[in-house]
Amino acid sequence: MNENLFTSFTSPTMMGLPIVxxxxxxxxxxxxxxxxxxxxxxxxxxxxxxxxxxxQMMLIHNHKGQTWTLMLMSLIMFIGSTNLLGLLPxxxxxxxxxxxxxxxxxxxxxxTVAMGLRTKTKASLAHFLPQGTPFPxxxxxxxxxxxxxxxxxxALAVRLTANITAGHLLIHLIGGATLAxxxxxxxxxxxxxxxxxxLTVLEFAVAxxxxxxxxxxxxxxLHDNT
Amino acid sequence: MASVxxxxxxxxxxxxxxxxxxxxLMRDFTPKGIAGAFQRDYYRYYxxxxxxxxxxxxxxxMVLAAYVLFNYCPCYKELKHERLRKYH
Numbered sequence: 236m237n238e239n240l241f242t243s244f245t246s247p248t249m250m251g252l253p254i255v256x257x258x259x260x261x262x263x264x265x266x267x268x269x270x271x272x273x274x275x276x277x278x279x280x281x282x283x284x285x286x287x288x289x290x291q292m293m294l295i296h297n298h299k300g301q302t303w304t305l306m307l308m309s310l311i312m313f314i315g316s317t318n319l320l321g322l323l324p325x326x327x328x329x330x331x332x333x334x335x336x337x338x339x340x341x342x343x344x345x346x347t348v349a350m351g352l353r354t355k356t357k358a359s360l361a362h363f364l365p366q367g368t369p370f371p372x373x374x375x376x377x378x379x380x381x382x383x384x385x386x387x388x389x390a391l392a393v394r395l396t397a398n399i400t401a402g403h404l405l406i407h408l409i410g411g412a413t414l415a416x417x418x419x420x421x422x423x424x425x426x427x428x429x430x431x432x433x434l435t436v437l438e439f440a441v442a443x444x445x446x447x448x449x450x451x452x453x454x455x456x457l458h459d460n461t
Numbered sequence: 462m463a464s465v466x467x468x469x470x471x472x473x474x475x476x477x478x479x480x481x482x483x484x485x486l487m488r489d490f491t492p493k494g495i496a497g498a499f500q501r502d503y504y505r506y507y508x509x510x511x512x513x514x515x516x517x518x519x520x521x522x523m524v525l526a527a528y529v530l531f532n533y534c535p536c537y538k539e540l541k542h543e544r545l546r547k548y549h
Contacts (some may be wrong), residue, residue, distance in 0.1 A: 254535070275511055277511050277516060323529050395522075
Protein backbone atom coordinates (compact mmCIF):
# COMPACT_ATOMS: atom_id res chain seq x y z
CA MET A 236 0.00 0.00 0.00
CA ASN A 237 2.83 2.38 0.83
CA GLU A 238 4.65 1.87 -2.40
CA ASN A 239 1.40 2.12 -4.28
CA LEU A 240 0.62 5.64 -3.11
CA PHE A 241 3.78 7.21 -4.42
CA THR A 242 4.13 5.39 -7.69
CA SER A 243 1.56 7.60 -9.36
CA PHE A 244 3.84 10.60 -8.86
CA THR A 245 6.97 9.11 -10.36
CA SER A 246 8.16 10.23 -13.74
CA PRO A 247 6.41 8.06 -16.31
CA THR A 248 8.50 5.82 -18.48
CA MET A 249 7.30 3.56 -21.23
CA MET A 250 9.62 0.71 -22.02
CA GLY A 251 12.46 2.63 -20.44
CA LEU A 252 11.92 5.84 -22.36
CA PRO A 253 10.85 8.91 -20.42
CA ILE A 254 7.65 10.21 -21.93
CA VAL A 255 7.27 13.08 -19.47
CA UNK A 256 8.22 15.54 -22.23
CA UNK A 257 5.36 14.30 -24.38
CA UNK A 258 2.96 14.64 -21.47
CA UNK A 259 4.07 18.22 -20.81
CA UNK A 260 3.65 19.06 -24.50
CA UNK A 261 0.23 17.39 -24.77
CA UNK A 262 -2.00 20.28 -23.54
CA UNK A 263 -0.73 22.44 -26.38
CA UNK A 264 -2.51 20.09 -28.79
CA UNK A 265 -5.83 20.96 -27.20
CA UNK A 266 -5.52 24.67 -27.98
CA UNK A 267 -5.63 25.08 -31.76
CA UNK A 268 -4.52 28.44 -33.05
CA UNK A 269 -7.31 30.63 -34.44
CA UNK A 270 -6.66 31.23 -38.12
CA UNK A 271 -9.79 33.06 -39.18
CA UNK A 272 -12.14 35.80 -38.11
CA UNK A 273 -14.88 33.33 -37.16
CA UNK A 274 -13.42 30.04 -35.95
CA UNK A 275 -14.78 26.64 -35.09
CA UNK A 276 -16.59 26.19 -31.78
CA UNK A 277 -13.63 24.95 -29.78
CA UNK A 278 -11.41 27.83 -30.81
CA UNK A 279 -14.17 30.39 -30.27
CA UNK A 280 -14.84 29.18 -26.73
CA UNK A 281 -11.14 29.30 -25.90
CA UNK A 282 -10.79 32.74 -27.45
CA UNK A 283 -13.68 34.08 -25.39
CA UNK A 284 -12.29 32.60 -22.17
CA UNK A 285 -8.83 34.03 -22.78
CA UNK A 286 -10.21 37.48 -23.55
CA UNK A 287 -12.29 37.40 -20.38
CA UNK A 288 -9.34 36.33 -18.26
CA UNK A 289 -6.85 38.74 -19.78
CA UNK A 290 -9.16 41.73 -19.33
CA GLN A 291 -9.80 40.79 -15.72
CA MET A 292 -6.17 40.27 -14.94
CA MET A 293 -4.30 42.93 -16.87
CA LEU A 294 -6.46 46.01 -16.28
CA ILE A 295 -4.67 46.92 -13.08
CA HIS A 296 -1.31 47.30 -14.75
CA ASN A 297 0.12 50.32 -16.46
CA HIS A 298 1.52 50.25 -19.96
CA LYS A 299 4.83 48.73 -18.91
CA GLY A 300 3.18 45.97 -16.94
CA GLN A 301 0.82 45.12 -19.76
CA THR A 302 3.74 43.94 -21.88
CA TRP A 303 3.69 40.86 -19.66
CA THR A 304 0.20 39.89 -20.86
CA LEU A 305 1.35 37.12 -23.18
CA MET A 306 3.52 35.57 -20.50
CA LEU A 307 0.81 35.60 -17.84
CA MET A 308 -1.93 34.36 -20.15
CA SER A 309 0.13 31.44 -21.39
CA LEU A 310 1.06 30.70 -17.77
CA ILE A 311 -2.53 30.47 -16.61
CA MET A 312 -3.51 28.41 -19.65
CA PHE A 313 -0.66 25.98 -19.08
CA ILE A 314 -1.20 25.48 -15.36
CA GLY A 315 -4.99 25.27 -15.72
CA SER A 316 -4.95 22.76 -18.54
CA THR A 317 -2.21 20.64 -16.95
CA ASN A 318 -4.05 20.49 -13.63
CA LEU A 319 -7.36 19.62 -15.27
CA LEU A 320 -5.81 16.90 -17.42
CA GLY A 321 -4.28 15.42 -14.29
CA LEU A 322 -7.76 14.61 -13.02
CA LEU A 323 -8.30 12.03 -15.76
CA PRO A 324 -7.71 8.45 -14.61
CA UNK A 325 -4.14 7.17 -14.69
CA UNK A 326 -2.75 10.43 -16.00
CA UNK A 327 0.44 12.08 -14.81
CA UNK A 328 0.37 15.70 -13.68
CA UNK A 329 3.63 17.56 -14.26
CA UNK A 330 2.70 20.25 -11.73
CA UNK A 331 3.02 17.76 -8.89
CA UNK A 332 6.76 17.84 -9.39
CA UNK A 333 8.43 20.53 -7.32
CA UNK A 334 11.20 20.81 -9.87
CA UNK A 335 8.85 22.04 -12.54
CA UNK A 336 7.05 24.51 -10.30
CA UNK A 337 10.32 25.95 -9.08
CA UNK A 338 11.36 26.26 -12.71
CA UNK A 339 8.23 28.31 -13.35
CA UNK A 340 8.22 30.38 -10.17
CA UNK A 341 11.84 31.46 -9.77
CA UNK A 342 12.41 32.98 -13.23
CA UNK A 343 9.10 34.83 -13.20
CA UNK A 344 9.58 36.25 -9.70
CA UNK A 345 13.22 37.13 -10.43
CA UNK A 346 12.09 38.84 -13.60
CA THR A 347 9.68 41.10 -11.75
CA VAL A 348 12.26 41.94 -9.06
CA ALA A 349 15.00 42.63 -11.59
CA MET A 350 12.67 44.84 -13.61
CA GLY A 351 11.74 46.80 -10.49
CA LEU A 352 15.34 47.22 -9.38
CA ARG A 353 16.44 48.36 -12.81
CA THR A 354 13.73 50.84 -13.72
CA LYS A 355 12.47 52.19 -10.43
CA THR A 356 15.27 51.47 -7.98
CA LYS A 357 14.22 53.82 -5.23
CA ALA A 358 10.58 52.82 -5.28
CA SER A 359 11.24 49.09 -5.30
CA LEU A 360 13.73 49.36 -2.45
CA ALA A 361 11.22 51.44 -0.53
CA HIS A 362 8.93 48.42 -0.34
CA PHE A 363 11.19 47.03 2.34
CA LEU A 364 9.92 49.52 4.91
CA PRO A 365 6.19 50.03 5.42
CA GLN A 366 5.04 53.56 6.09
CA GLY A 367 4.79 54.87 9.61
CA THR A 368 6.99 52.39 11.45
CA PRO A 369 8.50 53.58 14.73
CA PHE A 370 12.17 54.47 14.42
CA PRO A 371 13.70 51.76 16.69
CA UNK A 372 11.95 49.00 14.80
CA UNK A 373 13.44 49.84 11.40
CA UNK A 374 16.42 47.42 11.22
CA UNK A 375 14.36 44.45 12.28
CA UNK A 376 11.59 45.30 9.89
CA UNK A 377 13.96 45.63 6.94
CA UNK A 378 15.30 42.17 7.71
CA UNK A 379 11.81 40.73 7.98
CA UNK A 380 10.64 42.35 4.75
CA UNK A 381 13.69 41.11 2.83
CA UNK A 382 13.13 37.58 4.10
CA UNK A 383 9.52 37.77 3.02
CA UNK A 384 10.65 38.94 -0.41
CA UNK A 385 13.11 36.07 -0.79
CA UNK A 386 10.53 33.52 0.25
CA UNK A 387 8.03 34.55 -2.46
CA UNK A 388 9.24 32.17 -5.22
CA UNK A 389 9.52 29.27 -2.80
CA ALA A 390 5.99 29.91 -1.58
CA LEU A 391 4.67 30.10 -5.15
CA ALA A 392 6.19 26.79 -6.14
CA VAL A 393 5.48 24.89 -2.94
CA ARG A 394 1.88 26.15 -2.80
CA LEU A 395 1.11 24.77 -6.25
CA THR A 396 2.91 21.47 -5.68
CA ALA A 397 1.39 20.83 -2.28
CA ASN A 398 -2.18 21.65 -3.28
CA ILE A 399 -2.24 19.47 -6.37
CA THR A 400 -0.34 16.59 -4.77
CA ALA A 401 -2.55 16.64 -1.68
CA GLY A 402 -5.69 16.57 -3.81
CA HIS A 403 -4.47 13.61 -5.86
CA LEU A 404 -3.41 11.72 -2.75
CA LEU A 405 -6.79 12.25 -1.11
CA ILE A 406 -8.58 10.96 -4.17
CA HIS A 407 -6.34 7.87 -4.22
CA LEU A 408 -6.87 7.16 -0.52
CA ILE A 409 -10.61 7.70 -0.42
CA GLY A 410 -11.11 5.74 -3.63
CA GLY A 411 -9.14 2.86 -2.18
CA ALA A 412 -11.15 3.07 1.03
CA THR A 413 -14.42 2.93 -0.90
CA LEU A 414 -13.33 -0.17 -2.76
CA ALA A 415 -12.21 -1.88 0.41
CA UNK A 416 -15.41 -1.03 2.25
CA UNK A 417 -17.77 -2.48 -0.34
CA UNK A 418 -17.40 -6.02 0.98
CA UNK A 419 -17.64 -4.97 4.61
CA UNK A 420 -20.58 -2.60 4.74
CA UNK A 421 -22.41 -1.18 1.74
CA UNK A 422 -23.80 1.89 3.52
CA UNK A 423 -20.37 3.07 4.63
CA UNK A 424 -19.11 2.50 1.10
CA UNK A 425 -21.92 4.66 -0.21
CA UNK A 426 -21.07 7.48 2.19
CA UNK A 427 -17.44 7.24 1.24
CA UNK A 428 -18.41 7.33 -2.41
CA UNK A 429 -20.38 10.52 -1.87
CA UNK A 430 -17.33 12.00 -0.17
CA UNK A 431 -15.30 10.95 -3.19
CA UNK A 432 -17.70 12.69 -5.57
CA UNK A 433 -17.57 15.92 -3.57
CA LEU A 434 -13.81 15.70 -3.45
CA THR A 435 -13.60 15.33 -7.22
CA VAL A 436 -15.74 18.42 -7.69
CA LEU A 437 -13.41 20.24 -5.31
CA GLU A 438 -10.42 19.05 -7.26
CA PHE A 439 -11.79 20.52 -10.45
CA ALA A 440 -12.19 23.82 -8.70
CA VAL A 441 -8.76 23.60 -7.10
CA ALA A 442 -7.13 22.90 -10.43
CA UNK A 443 -8.46 26.12 -11.86
CA UNK A 444 -8.03 28.16 -8.71
CA UNK A 445 -4.40 27.22 -8.29
CA UNK A 446 -3.65 28.34 -11.82
CA UNK A 447 -5.39 31.60 -11.13
CA UNK A 448 -3.63 32.17 -7.83
CA UNK A 449 -0.20 31.51 -9.29
CA UNK A 450 -0.76 33.90 -12.12
CA UNK A 451 -2.38 36.50 -9.91
CA UNK A 452 0.51 36.54 -7.51
CA UNK A 453 3.04 36.90 -10.29
CA UNK A 454 1.01 39.78 -11.64
CA UNK A 455 0.91 41.32 -8.18
CA UNK A 456 4.67 41.15 -7.89
CA LEU A 457 4.77 42.73 -11.32
CA HIS A 458 2.46 45.52 -10.24
CA ASP A 459 4.68 46.30 -7.33
CA ASN A 460 7.65 46.61 -9.56
CA THR A 461 6.45 48.60 -12.55
CA MET B 462 1.62 -7.69 -62.25
CA ALA B 463 2.70 -4.48 -63.88
CA SER B 464 0.67 -1.58 -62.46
CA VAL B 465 -0.51 1.24 -64.63
CA UNK B 466 -0.03 3.81 -61.84
CA UNK B 467 3.56 3.87 -60.42
CA UNK B 468 3.84 2.27 -56.97
CA UNK B 469 5.17 5.37 -55.26
CA UNK B 470 1.99 7.40 -55.55
CA UNK B 471 -0.57 4.86 -54.43
CA UNK B 472 -2.33 5.15 -51.10
CA UNK B 473 -2.41 2.19 -48.72
CA UNK B 474 -5.88 1.00 -49.67
CA UNK B 475 -4.99 0.80 -53.37
CA UNK B 476 -1.82 -1.24 -52.95
CA UNK B 477 -2.24 -4.89 -53.86
CA UNK B 478 -1.21 -7.49 -51.31
CA UNK B 479 1.76 -8.74 -53.27
CA UNK B 480 3.18 -5.26 -53.61
CA UNK B 481 2.93 -4.51 -49.90
CA UNK B 482 6.57 -5.20 -48.82
CA UNK B 483 8.03 -3.02 -51.55
CA UNK B 484 5.49 -0.29 -50.74
CA UNK B 485 6.47 -0.30 -47.06
CA LEU B 486 10.17 -0.18 -47.89
CA MET B 487 9.58 2.70 -50.24
CA ARG B 488 8.02 4.98 -47.56
CA ASP B 489 9.95 7.94 -46.21
CA PHE B 490 11.45 6.98 -42.82
CA THR B 491 13.60 10.04 -42.31
CA PRO B 492 12.69 12.22 -39.29
CA LYS B 493 11.27 14.79 -41.66
CA GLY B 494 9.08 12.12 -43.24
CA ILE B 495 7.81 10.86 -39.89
CA ALA B 496 7.11 14.41 -38.74
CA GLY B 497 5.24 14.98 -41.99
CA ALA B 498 3.13 11.90 -41.35
CA PHE B 499 2.23 13.09 -37.85
CA GLN B 500 1.36 16.53 -39.16
CA ARG B 501 -0.86 15.10 -41.90
CA ASP B 502 -2.67 12.86 -39.40
CA TYR B 503 -3.19 15.76 -37.01
CA TYR B 504 -4.76 17.92 -39.68
CA ARG B 505 -6.89 15.05 -40.95
CA TYR B 506 -8.34 14.51 -37.48
CA TYR B 507 -8.64 18.22 -36.79
CA UNK B 508 -10.44 19.02 -40.02
CA UNK B 509 -12.80 16.10 -39.70
CA UNK B 510 -13.92 16.46 -36.09
CA UNK B 511 -13.04 19.87 -34.69
CA UNK B 512 -12.79 22.41 -37.47
CA UNK B 513 -16.42 22.04 -38.54
CA UNK B 514 -19.32 24.43 -38.31
CA UNK B 515 -21.22 22.53 -35.62
CA UNK B 516 -18.52 20.57 -33.89
CA UNK B 517 -19.61 18.76 -30.79
CA UNK B 518 -17.97 17.35 -27.72
CA UNK B 519 -16.92 14.21 -29.66
CA UNK B 520 -13.89 15.88 -31.22
CA UNK B 521 -12.09 16.62 -28.00
CA UNK B 522 -13.43 13.72 -25.93
CA MET B 523 -11.95 11.19 -28.35
CA VAL B 524 -8.56 12.83 -27.83
CA LEU B 525 -8.98 12.69 -24.05
CA ALA B 526 -10.06 9.04 -24.16
CA ALA B 527 -6.99 8.18 -26.23
CA TYR B 528 -4.86 10.10 -23.69
CA VAL B 529 -6.29 8.05 -20.80
CA LEU B 530 -5.61 4.81 -22.64
CA PHE B 531 -2.12 5.99 -23.52
CA ASN B 532 -1.40 6.69 -19.85
CA TYR B 533 -2.62 3.24 -18.87
CA CYS B 534 0.41 1.61 -20.48
CA PRO B 535 3.12 2.81 -18.05
CA CYS B 536 0.86 2.06 -15.06
CA TYR B 537 0.02 -1.47 -16.16
CA LYS B 538 2.88 -3.06 -14.30
CA GLU B 539 1.70 -1.78 -10.92
CA LEU B 540 -1.99 -2.20 -11.63
CA LYS B 541 -1.52 -5.85 -12.58
CA HIS B 542 -1.45 -6.76 -8.90
CA GLU B 543 -4.80 -5.16 -8.15
CA ARG B 544 -6.93 -7.42 -10.28
CA LEU B 545 -9.65 -9.41 -8.51
CA ARG B 546 -8.01 -12.80 -8.82
CA LYS B 547 -7.46 -15.52 -6.27
CA TYR B 548 -3.84 -16.11 -7.28
CA HIS B 549 -1.70 -13.23 -8.53
